[in-house]
Amino acid sequence: MRNVLKAACLALTIPAMSPAVADDSVTTFTLDNGLEAIVIEDRRAPVVVHMLWYDVGAADEPLGKSGIAHFLEHLLFKGTDDMEAGEFSRTVEAQGGTDNAFTSQDYTGYFQRVASDRLGLMMKMEADRMRDIILTEDEVATERQVILEERAQRTDSSPNALFGEMRTAAQYLNHPYGIPIIGWRHEMEGLTREDALAFYRTYYAPNNATLIVAGDVTPEEVRALAEEHYGPLEPTIDLPERTRPSEPPQISARHLEMADERVSNPYVLRTYLAPERDAGDQAEAAALTILAEVLGGSSATSLMGRVLEQEESVALYTSAFYDGVQLDDTTFGLLVMPTPGRSLEEAEADIDRMIDSILENGIDAAQLDRIKTQVRAAEIYGRDSLQGRARTYGVAVTSGLTVQDVADWPRALEAVTEDDILAAARRLFDPARSVTGYLSKPAPATSEADQ
Amino acid sequence: MIRLILALFALMMPLKAMAAVDIQVVTSPGGITAWLVEERSIPFVAMDIRFNGGANEDAPEKRGATYLMMGLLEEGAGERNNQEYAEAAEALATVIEFDANSDTVSVSLQFLTENRDASVNLLRDALLDPTFDPVAVERVREQVLAGLAADARDPEEIAGKTLAGLAFPGHPYGTPIEGSPETVAALSIDDLRQAHARALTRDRVVVGVTGDISAEELGPLLDHLLGDLPTFDGVPVGRADYRLGGGITVVDFPSPQSVVLFGHEGIAFDDPDYFPAALLNQVLGGGGFASRLMTEVREKRGLTYGIGTYLASNDLAEQFLGQFSSSNDKTAEAIALVREEWARMAAEGMTEAELDTAKTYMTGAYPLRFDGNSRIASILAGMQTLGLSPDYIATRNDRVDAVTLDDIKRVAARLLRSDDLHFVVVGQPNDLESGSF
Numbered sequence: 001m002r003n004v005l006k007a008a009c010l011a012l013t014i015p016a017m018s019p020a021v022a023d024d025s026v027t028t029f030t031l032d033n034g035l036e037a038i039v040i041e042d043r044r045a046p047v048v049v050h051m052l053w054y055d056v057g058a059a060d061e062p063l064g065k066s067g068i069a070h071f072l073e074h075l076l077f078k079g080t081d082d083m084e085a086g087e088f089s090r091t092v093e094a095q096g097g098t099d100n101a102f103t104s105q106d107y108t109g110y111f112q113r114v115a116s117d118r119l120g121l122m123m124k125m126e127a128d129r130m131r132d133i134i135l136t137e138d139e140v141a142t143e144r145q146v147i148l149e150e151r152a153q154r155t156d157s158s159p160n161a162l163f164g165e166m167r168t169a170a171q172y173l174n175h176p177y178g179i180p181i182i183g184w185r186h187e188m189e190g191l192t193r194e195d196a197l198a199f200y201r202t203y204y205a206p207n208n209a210t211l212i213v214a215g216d217v218t219p220e221e222v223r224a225l226a227e228e229h230y231g232p233l234e235p236t237i238d239l240p241e242r243t244r245p246s247e248p249p250q251i252s253a254r255h256l257e258m259a260d261e262r263v264s265n266p267y268v269l270r271t272y273l274a275p276e277r278d279a280g281d282q283a284e285a286a287a288l289t290i291l292a293e294v295l296g297g298s299s300a301t302s303l304m305g306r307v308l309e310q311e312e313s314v315a316l317y318t319s320a321f322y323d324g325v326q327l328d329d330t331t332f333g334l335l336v337m338p339t340p341g342r343s344l345e346e347a348e349a350d351i352d353r354m355i356d357s358i359l360e361n362g363i364d365a366a367q368l369d370r371i372k373t374q375v376r377a378a379e380i381y382g383r384d385s386l387q388g389r390a391r392t393y394g395v396a397v398t399s400g401l402t403v404q405d406v407a408d409w410p411r412a413l414e415a416v417t418e419d420d421i422l423a424a425a426r427r428l429f430d431p432a433r434s435v436t437g438y439l440s441k442p443a444p445a446t447s448e449a450d451q
Numbered sequence: 452m453i454r455l456i457l458a459l460f461a462l463m464m465p466l467k468a469m470a471a472v473d474i475q476v477v478t479s480p481g482g483i484t485a486w487l488v489e490e491r492s493i494p495f496v497a498m499d500i501r502f503n504g505g506a507n508e509d510a511p512e513k514r515g516a517t518y519l520m521m522g523l524l525e526e527g528a529g530e531r532n533n534q535e536y537a538e539a540a541e542a543l544a545t546v547i548e549f550d551a552n553s554d555t556v557s558v559s560l561q562f563l564t565e566n567r568d569a570s571v572n573l574l575r576d577a578l579l580d581p582t583f584d585p586v587a588v589e590r591v592r593e594q595v596l597a598g599l600a601a602d603a604r605d606p607e608e609i610a611g612k613t614l615a616g617l618a619f620p621g622h623p624y625g626t627p628i629e630g631s632p633e634t635v636a637a638l639s640i641d642d643l644r645q646a647h648a649r650a651l652t653r654d655r656v657v658v659g660v661t662g663d664i665s666a667e668e669l670g671p672l673l674d675h676l677l678g679d680l681p682t683f684d685g686v687p688v689g690r691a692d693y694r695l696g697g698g699i700t701v702v703d704f705p706s707p708q709s710v711v712l713f714g715h716e717g718i719a720f721d722d723p724d725y726f727p728a729a730l731l732n733q734v735l736g737g738g739g740f741a742s743r744l745m746t747e748v749r750e751k752r753g754l755t756y757g758i759g760t761y762l763a764s765n766d767l768a769e770q771f772l773g774q775f776s777s778s779n780d781k782t783a784e785a786i787a788l789v790r791e792e793w794a795r796m797a798a799e800g801m802t803e804a805e806l807d808t809a810k811t812y813m814t815g816a817y818p819l820r821f822d823g824n825s826r827i828a829s830i831l832a833g834m835q836t837l838g839l840s841p842d843y844i845a846t847r848n849d850r851v852d853a854v855t856l857d858d859i860k861r862v863a864a865r866l867l868r869s870d871d872l873h874f875v876v877v878g879q880p881n882d883l884e885s886g887s888f
Contacts, residue, residue, distance in 0.1 A: 086741065150756035
């Protein structure tokens with residue numbers, strides 16, 4: 001029944017645990033120009049998902065140009081030396097396919113889902129726009145209006161999203177993760193054609209990309225098509241190394257409050273800076289992943305759900321979340337939406353109480369067993385979604401992980417013990433390193449008589 | 452020149468033959484029917500179970516009963532309280548989801564082959580013997596009320612509720628299935644038990660199954676899972692008359708953008724003109740980035756992040772709907788463009804090239820839907836609620852291809868009436884007021 005609060009928590013969607021499968025359906029190769037490729041065979045239906053992932057995202061933008069990575073993603077659907085503006089999507093659509101793209105802090109990805117005998121055509125077009133886009137000033141000006149409308153729709157119209165921007169900015173003082181992917185509005189308004197093209201020429205290159213093909217194909221077919229279409233592309237010789245400013249030690253707790261008249265159900269959200277999954281070193285991230293499940297995974301059986309929602313009826317909704325797939329330090333979050341009549345201060349005290357409780361009382365062995373069972377099942381269920389599998393690999397390799405790390409992840413989760421979880425929790429839950437946000441409704445207006 | 456070659460290459464290539472979707476119609480010893488696609492390569496099964504009737508059958512003063520009831524099926528059943536029930540599902544890694552809609556209530560079940568019997572028993576308890584524990588009822592009621600409070604501050608929800616209320620006054624389609632704060636607060640456990648007995652009935656169930664199971668194994672499973680449900684003894688709800696004329700309804704909401712939901716009457720799925728209408732929708736606003744409305748409103752002018760239309764062909768009424776969001780100072784211009792495009796299509800229809808592209812898309816996209824056990828199970832159940840036969844899959848693309856430009860012109864004139872479009876605008880749009888055109 002948690003979906004009743006979906007609208008209220010839209011901006012807080014938590015990725016499900018979906019470890020990739022360690023099986024022989026996954027193979028890799030590298031072209032001479034540096035393009036990495038991953039092939040995931042699944043012959044159940046004559047369908048293929050073709051994805052191209054660039055190792056560049058919003059956190060790689062020049063200062064003052066926030067939103068340029070995402071703006072460029074939009075502009076890649078304009079023309080090239082060989083295609084008219086809009087022709088890419090029209091061609092995919094004429095094949096019965098679907099296409100889209102996405103930008104995060106660490107990656108920019110493009111994908112199409114088509115009948116498997118259309119793979120060559122997709123590669124031909126995707127390779128074409130890797131190096132040869134052509135942009136007019138008019139197209140750039142109109143598309144800038146589109147991204148401003150996108151920001152208005154997704155961010156400015158949503159108190160959850162605005163609050164998320166403010167919290168994230170408070171969380172990251174120095175690292176560019178504190179800047180929103182879509183960009184700050186005042187900087188978006190000034191983004192130019194030249195900004196987009198400079199970013200494009202540097203980062204859109206075969207030696208900065210990973211090709212992922214999933215579906216009804218063989219690795220040999222994919223390799224032959226990739227050699228033909230992507231093989232001739234020139235790499236960027238002076239590709240910058242991917243290092244970003246890191247966070248200073250946090251020595252004081254941060255607290256922020258936001259009120260918005262569109263808020264219906266106030267909540268408290270606490271985050272802590274947390275280590276991400278690192279290549280060859282995923283044990284801490286595995287422990288934090290299980291910790292999030294134990295604390296706030298299921299409404300009926302997690303610690304926060306059971307105590308705060310069910311036994312004490314003090315919360316409408318609780319959640320704990322951690323996503324370890326990021327290039328740099330990530331966050332661990334805890335949310336409590338109190339029942340009407342309870343204050344946000346009380347809700348924050350409930351969060352602290354739950355943290356203390358797990359550190360003092362440890363973890364129920366049966367609960368840990370059930371979570372491990374679900375981890376194993378997720379490997380089997382996860383095989384059902386072609387796009388989901390392709391995405392798992394794409395996010396991983398653009399976040400500094402390898403195909404082997406993806407294969408090792410289920411075993412890393414499997415190996416987590418109660419001691420591992422508690423040790424990770426003790427390192428994480430340092431009050432001086434917390435960032436706590438209150439989102440609420442404005443206080444009722446003072447009546448005239450009072451003034 | 453490469454562009455032209457590319458386009459020709461694309462058009463001339465025949466689509467690869469459709470994957471064989473081998474549907475077995477399984478009738479259990481006790482007389483319950485399911486459609487099955489066996490897929491043995493992954494050791495799990497996906498089931499999609501739908502009961503016709505749905506939230507439409509709430510009495511007006513009990514609006515929300517079906518929705519709340521479905522939310523409580525997982526909150527304790529048989530010998531287990533809510534926590535024990537959730538723990539049992541987790542221990543089996545069985546995924547059970549309950550959902551309520553206007554025309555149906557639905558249950559999806561996903562289980563590992565090795566846990567088949569235990570998973571079915573667990574779901575059986577929820578379907579046949581839910582506890583409706585008073586503490587759980589109050590907790591879930593509070594969640595539903597919180598959801599209603601959130602909806603009341605959500606411009607998209609406000610737009611949907613406003614348009615439905617104007618279009619279908621006095622019919623269940625005119626009010627949200629979640630109910631109102633007043634009706635939800637007043638629901639009793641007895642109301643929930645009545646909704647349960649009415650909504651989950653064995654004579655109105657359809658079942659789609661895909662995965663690691665044979666017809667022989669499925670038959671007895673169906674009887675065990677569903678055979679002891681009651682039969683429906685109520686009176687089905689009648690059709691909903693569409694009562695809204697053309698115009699604009701502005702709902703004031705503090706936001707930099709306006710959410711715009713618009714539409715007029717639509718067309719039934721079993722209407723002989725449905726496929727021409729579907730192609731019209733595809734070209735007008737149904738497709739991705741290439742539709743006429745996306746081109747005019749987004750690509751050429753940057754007035755919105757996205758605009759789309761769809762045929763909402765439900766069991767008891769049909770609408771042709773569309774939606775977009777636009778900054779308050781651009782909303783009026785975008786609405787004028789939508790009306791112009793609507794009128795242009797009604798008067799002129801589309802070009803041969805547009806029709807061909809739309810057909811290639813619709814026929815090419817269709818086989819791509821049959822990808823994954825869960826998706827196939829859902830398609831199998833959906834086809835049955837529409838009253839289709841299994842051979843529909845093999846003939847559907849022929850019906851799309853048979854549509855001619857004359858059909859398009861005739862159906863465009865019949866279906867698209869720009870003066871009848873009603874726009875619900877939630878925001879603070881400049882230069883727009885409620886009223887007729």
